[in-house]
Amino acid sequence: MSDLSPYDTLGVEESASFEEIQRAKEILLTENEGNAQIKEDVEIAYDAIIMDRLKLRQEGKIKVPEQIRFPEKVVEAKKSPISFNYSGASKRSPNWLTDLIDQPSMQELSISGLIFLALILLSVFSQDSQILPLLLTFGLGTSFFFVFRKSKAFWRSVGVSFFGFVIAISLSSLLATVIANSGLSLGFSNEQFVSLLTFSLLWLSANFTR
Known part of the structure; x- marks a missing residue:
């Protein structure tokens, strides 16, 4: 991996967004948790890309997200699991929650939103109640697709x-x-209402978890 460019090492395009670069780094570190050399190469490639982006920003060629303007502070924060508030009390960050929550891009939200919107419309306006289980099954499969697309871990x-x-x-x-x-009228059957909410x-689960 050392002979590759930083972008090739992380497996991203030079036009990739900061979120895509960060996600690629996290996936590679997770997949190669037991390989110290690969992890070191990934960290070096990531730092090289960040410094390259900062240089381009200083030249006014790109706009860099706020969280990577001072990478040394980000690295320092990642090394320490303890953070302090202004009152001096310490807090421990739950790693399992950090690994589970994702920040989707607008493109991901839009694509998945269109698919689930189509499922909602089909479930609400369909006159055949027998189609609802099929739509729910397809919705579950769609959720799996978007989560797997991000995590690359099948059973997870x-x-x-x-x-x-x-x-x-x-x-x-x-x-x-x-x-x-409560006696309120929904305007459609309970099964359709359950499908709509489900x-x-x-959609929320598919986009904000990984």
Whole structure:
């Protein structure tokens, strides 16, 4: 990997966004956790790209995100699991939560949003109630696709997608029951209402988890 350019080492294009570069770095570090040499090469390539971006910013050629203007502070913060607030109290960052939460790009939000919007419209306006289970299955598969696309870990993606689906359909069913018991009219069947909410929650899960 040492003979490759920094961008080739991370497997990204030179036009890649900061989010794409950072995500590629995190994926490579996770996949090569036991290989110290590869991890070192990845860190060196990442730092080289950041310094290159800072140089371009100083020349007025690009706009660099705020979080990479001072990379030495970012590195220092990553090395220490303890952070201090102004009152002097310490806090420990939960690594499992940091690994689970993702910050999607507008393109990812738009593409997945169109797919889930189509599923919502089909579930709400379809006259055949037997199609709803098929649409929900497709929604689960879509959620898995977007999570796997980011994490590149098959079983992790299966677990995240399935767990998100169970939570989504459980919350949707509970809310539908509460509304039905209150006497409010939804304008469509409970099954359609559950599908609508489930797809909305699956969209959130597919984009903001990895």
